Amino acid sequence: MTTAPAGTPQRRHTGGRSTDRPAGRVRRPMTASRRANRAGLAFVSPTFVVVLVVVILPILWTVLLAFQHAKLVDIQGMGLFGNWTLDNFHQVFGSAGFWSSLTTTLLYTAGATFGSVALGLVAALALRKPFRGRGLLRAAMLLPYVAPVVAVSFVWEVALSPQYGVVNNWGHRLFGWDDPIAFLSTRSYEVHLLGLHFDVPLALLTVIAFETWRYFPFAFLFILARLQAVPGGLEEAALVDGATTTQRFRHILLPQLMPVIALLCVLRFILTFNKFDDVYLLTGGGAGTDVAAVRVYDFLTARYDVGAAAAQALVLAVSLMVLMGLYFKFFGNKVQEES
């Protein structure tokens, strides 16, 4: 904690009081903690105002809009309040595909979260010990994460295209696919395996694979940073005791990594749940990939129905909060103990 000595010049926000005031003043000089308090409030207020104006007020307004009749055309003349209604929620819950969209969102989020964290963990373990070219590979592995989503999704789109895509071409050459597979527009693809028939939600899986690919570097970075902070002595001791590689991972490394893995899972879950760009760019929300965030966009731009869009966004945010609440109720204490 900063403790400025009592004799330092007073700060600007103390107004008229200055140090050259004659002795015998009535008010005692402020304590260091009060001064820190005031300076803190002064410093934090510009940031707070910006966040308030561009983030918090809009969110609150969304909540209001969700309970109002609001089309974009008549919103110009509309006041902040009035026109209260629950129609938007009727519309959202009643509309075809709401529940399937929520399921899709959950599958997509869970799949992408698990995929990116798991691949990140594997990558971090593989790149843990130095080898020739590790620095280069480490830097290259961050490419999917830093490259613009529009550019990489376009590359995936072209590469997976049934007409001119490299994947289908090589699939035909190597595995003898008869027909090109439309990865991004096939809702369910029939697979014959050992005499069994499966329907695979191909477009959804492709989108999950894309998310995994794009965000595993994020998990990799965090896990590697934590991995390198694990004291070497622990593992050496286990090695001396005859623990095998898997045992050392299970009983030494994993417990050390668990807090950061849990944090990453929560973080990736939240961010993926709200994700719009990736799905919209890859499939436009078609072929069984209609995640909730894309529906909000559709309400907003296709129908100019601001109220319904706000209601849908609100439902999305509330479901996320409920999920997070459940998570912290059941696992929150454990995470705290471990960290």
Added chain:
Amino acid sequence: MSRAQFEERFFGVARWVVIAFLAVITVVPFYYMLLLSLKPIDALLLDPGSLWVSAKDLTLSTYRDVLRSTDDGGQGFLKFLLNSALVSLGTVALTMLAAVPGAYAISRLKFFGHRQVSALFLAVYLFPATLLAVPLFVVFAKLHLSSSLFGLAVVYVAQTVPVAIYMLKNYLVTIPSSIEEAAALDGCSRLQTVRKVVLPLALPSLMATGLYVFMIAWNEFLFALLFLAADPGKWTVPLGLAQLSNGVEVPKTVLMAGSVVLTIPVVLLFFAAERLLTEGLTSGADKS
């Protein structure tokens, strides 16, 4: 062979398989992007599976096409690049102005409610960008800012301030407070201390944060789509690329050149400051 020996060997091999796999999945898509941007569309349609470009096909005309302005029959990406640069730099400036004082206050000063405020800044991420999109869309339509680059930069600030505060705060807490006390003893006011002592010391973190914010703004798509879609003169590069790739009239290889143009600035910036950035992002992750 004992279990330990077996595992030793197995993971010794598996490790290299994983490393090769990772190298392939991260490098090949970008190689493919570059490759397609260098050949005419006919060559792609003729042999979609080819993984190199022959000398007679090699062309830079795709880049000429994509960069030239629409009046000259190109796709006008030069204009998009300028728009993107303006928005991104504006966002960086605004975000830093907004985030630095707040991050300093949270890291240093025990003011009333500092825990709540710092939690609040992170809680912003709980809300989907789409939730923000609805009211901002309406407000900007009302203010007639809905197709202005400045309006877009303001919206991006909302996206970047929380992460900027988080990154700066993590760095600022590592600066020993005794340095600030020394400055205070020498008669610096709090503002002077921040300007002359703390900010110079935090320069690496400021740069890392600025770069990260730049990348977010450069790559952003949703709000550009919402606000600027109707006005092709103001499109940013991601928006331009996405809009043009929906149609069939622009050859894919030309658009691939557009993706390269879009990707190169962020990748260059990233490699120039890789260490700075990765440490800025993960600092704190290793001491939980």
